[in-house]
Amino acid sequence: xxxxxxxxxxxxxxxxxxxxxxxxxxxxxxxxxxxxxxxxxxxxxxxxxxxxxxxxxxxxxxxxxxxxxxxxxxxxxxxxxxxxxxxxxxxxxxxxxxxxxxxxxxxxxxxxxxxxxxxxxxxxxxxxxxxxxxxxxxxxxxxxxxxxxxxxxxxxxxxxxxxxxxxxxxxxxxxx
Amino acid sequence: xxxxxxxxxxxxxxxxxxxxxxxxxxxxxxxxxxxxxxxxxxxxxxxxxxxxxxxxxxxxxxxxxxxxxxxxxxxxxxxxxxxxxxxxxxxxxxxxxxxxxxxxxxxxxxxxxxxxxxxxxxxxxxxxxxxxxxxxxxxxxxxxxxxxxxxxxxxxxxxxxxxxxxxxxxxxxxxxxxxxxxxxxxxxxxxxxxxxxxxxxxxxxxxxxxxx
Amino acid sequence: xxxxxxxxxxxxxxxxxxxxxxxxxxxxxxxxxxxxxxxxxxxxxxxxxxxxxxxxxxxxxxxxxxxxxxx
Numbered sequence: 001x002x003x004x005x006x007x008x009x010x011x012x013x014x015x016x017x018x019x020x021x022x023x024x025x026x027x028x029x030x031x032x033x034x035x036x037x038x039x040x041x042x043x044x045x046x047x048x049x050x051x052x053x054x055x056x057x058x059x060x061x062x063x064x065x066x067x068x069x070x071x072x073x074x075x076x077x078x079x080x081x082x083x084x085x086x087x088x089x090x091x092x093x094x095x096x097x098x099x100x101x102x103x104x105x106x107x108x109x110x111x112x113x114x115x116x117x118x119x120x121x122x123x124x125x126x127x128x129x130x131x132x133x134x135x136x137x138x139x140x141x142x143x144x145x146x147x148x149x150x151x152x153x154x155x156x157x158x159x160x161x162x163x164x165x166x167x168x169x170x171x172x173x174x175x176x
Numbered sequence: 177x178x179x180x181x182x183x184x185x186x187x188x189x190x191x192x193x194x195x196x197x198x199x200x201x202x203x204x205x206x207x208x209x210x211x212x213x214x215x216x217x218x219x220x221x222x223x224x225x226x227x228x229x230x231x232x233x234x235x236x237x238x239x240x241x242x243x244x245x246x247x248x249x250x251x252x253x254x255x256x257x258x259x260x261x262x263x264x265x266x267x268x269x270x271x272x273x274x275x276x277x278x279x280x281x282x283x284x285x286x287x288x289x290x291x292x293x294x295x296x297x298x299x300x301x302x303x304x305x306x307x308x309x310x311x312x313x314x315x316x317x318x319x320x321x322x323x324x325x326x327x328x329x330x331x332x333x334x335x336x337x338x339x340x341x342x343x344x345x346x347x348x349x350x351x352x353x354x355x356x357x358x359x360x361x362x363x364x365x366x367x368x369x370x371x372x373x374x375x376x377x378x379x380x381x382x383x384x385x386x387x388x
Numbered sequence: 389x390x391x392x393x394x395x396x397x398x399x400x401x402x403x404x405x406x407x408x409x410x411x412x413x414x415x416x417x418x419x420x421x422x423x424x425x426x427x428x429x430x431x432x433x434x435x436x437x438x439x440x441x442x443x444x445x446x447x448x449x450x451x452x453x454x455x456x457x458x459x
Contacts, residue, residue: 006261025321027352037368041240100225292414
């Protein structure tokens with residue numbers, strides 16, 4: 001990619017007031033979405049979904065709840081196995097960045113990722129697709145199981161008895 | 177490139193340290209920055225995974241993979257008649273932040289309407305400059321965001337757009353554009369994944385630059 | 389890079405009026421308008437050369453009209 005120069009910008013000699021404002025500002029989060037949207041890197045939670053999960057449209061809560069449930073499923077399974085993210089990614093034939101995206105629950109996982117997960121966890125690929133919104137048909141029983149699963153799991157290092165039970169119940173619900 | 181001397185604050189010591197503003201990066205520079213930042217992003221991700229932090233607390237741009245999308249970046253190559261310009265902030269011989277702006281086909285949505293503005297397509301600071309209390313990370317440097325936005329405003333002035341800017345903010349960044357940048361939040365844009373669209377008009381630009 | 393070169397542009401009265409009108413509407417100098425036009429031309433040229441197409445879209449009528457770009 002050849003680069004040709006552009007005319008330099010003129011900046012004032014004294015920018016002390018601007019620098020003072022700059023270093024005082026809370027600028028930890030400055031990312032914007034324009035280029036990512038153009039290059040298809042902003043994946044909606046659903047057709048009418050949004051990047052943020054607060055105040056979604058009526059159809060969106062179920063879909064984002066399903067994505068959260070799958071993320072929690074992966075987290076708890078990995079903790080139950082006691083393996084590192086790299087090991088889990090290798091065992092499930094996923095790339096580390098795909099595992100990161102999966103566990104971050106920020107967007108519906110791609111079908112290929114769900115397929116790998118279904119093979120590794122021996123659960124229904126179709127049910128995973130429905131849960132995260134890739135299928136139009138709703139499965140109310142599955143949605144209820146996902147809600148119960150989320151309610152019974154929390155961010156602890158070792159699985160509690162109730163978390164283990166919740167995980168087993170959810171995997172059973174996902175199986176054919 | 178035409179570097180301009182500036183400073184950043186190192187958070188750990190509170191002291192200001194030398195940095196450079198660059199106003200004409202190439203796409204290779206952008207990809208070099210992303211190459212440098214990628215391992216740090218993976219470390220952040222691993223730390224979040226290790227602490228099982230809920231998804232909505234993760235940095236919203238963490239999973240973006242620019243290397244995959246590099247081919248799609250070709251139309252954005254800067255040049256004398258390019259619609260795009262890349263700015264960067266450098267310290268410790270590393271890119272600390274980068275901004276990509278475009279100046280064609282982005283009219284203002286504020287009344288009376290129609291005038292061009294500089295649209296910020298992309299801006300990000302290096303992962304080590306993020307405040308991530310969930311994993312106990314404090315930023316290394318502060319002062320990047322406002323100075324990059326300043327360059328975009330000055331480019332807008334140079335083009336004759338009087339400092340007008342526009343952008344679609346990620347949710348986690350809205351407070352920065354509303355507060356320190358003083359931009360107007362025009363609300364969720366249904367054509368842009370419901371991201372909030374912000375604009376800086378010419379009077380707000382003058383305030384930003386301290387010219388009012 | 390600060391040195392600029394001068395070019396003479398011959399326009400008809402109608403073209404000059406159109407350029408003036410654009411400059412007023414966009415609150416830009418005529419030179420800035422011409423620079424913007426060149427940027428837009430180059431942007432379209434690059435993307436069409438990559439195999440993309442340029443469309444106008446009428447959202448109300450759900451119609452897309454392809455813009456033919458020659459060259």
